[in-house]
Amino acid sequence: MKSFTDSSTGSESESKSQSIPETMERVTRRRMAANARERKRMQGLNTAFDCLRRVVPQWGQDKKLSKYETLQMALSYIMALSSILSEAEHYSTSQRDWCVQSEGYAFLACDSSADLEEFSYSAESY
DNA sequence: TAGGCCATCTGGTCCT
DNA sequence: AGGACCAGATGGCCTA
Numbered sequence: 001m002k003s004f005t006d007s008s009t010g011s012e013s014e015s016k017s018q019s020i021p022e023t024m025e026r027v028t029r030r031r032m033a034a035n036a037r038e039r040k041r042m043q044g045l046n047t048a049f050d051c052l053r054r055v056v057p058q059w060g061q062d063k064k065l066s067k068y069e070t071l072q073m074a075l076s077y078i079m080a081l082s083s084i085l086s087e088a089e090h091y092s093t094s095q096r097d098w099c100v101q102s103e104g105y106a107f108l109a110c111d112s113s114a115d116l117e118e119f120s121y122s123a124e125s126y
Numbered sequence: 127t128a129g130g131c132c133a134t135c136t137g138g139t140c141c142t
Numbered sequence: 143a144g145g146a147c148c149a150g151a152t153g154g155c156c157t158a
Contacts, residue, residue, distance in 0.1 A: 035136080038146090066130085066131065
């Protein structure tokens with residue numbers, strides 16, 4: 001694969017031939033800038049994945065979730081939480097003084113990775 | 127050693 | 143024209 005990361009060779013002789021406006025040097029410079037932007041973009045994406053990993057349940061895994069697993073887990077987690085929320089809303093409309101701090105929902109305030117054994121939704125169920 | 131995951135490069139497309 | 147986004151290709155690293 002041809003790489004533009006090493007631009008040290010050949011650029012000087014090409015810059016002397018000014019008859020061609022779009023020199024190789026110029027193309028190389030543009031490519032390197034695009035590579036740098038892409039790298040930065042992917043780093044931003046990975047930072048976002050790390051943030052997501054921190055808020056998503058890990059199910060006691062010591063190994064870091066892959067990107068695909070992180071997305072799957074986030075999807076399951078969101079589905080489960082919205083299910084709980086709609087259940088709670090349904091319950092609160094019928095019984096106004098319903099206590100949100102009942103045992104079944106206490107885990108919401110927990111550290112995301114711990115104490116989630118009672119959280120009975122699995123990724124396969126969605 | 128094969129397979130999974132990832133980072134990077136690259137060219138194409140769309141948008142400003 | 144240049145930047146953002148995307149998908150394919152490629153090579154490196156790690157683990158079973």
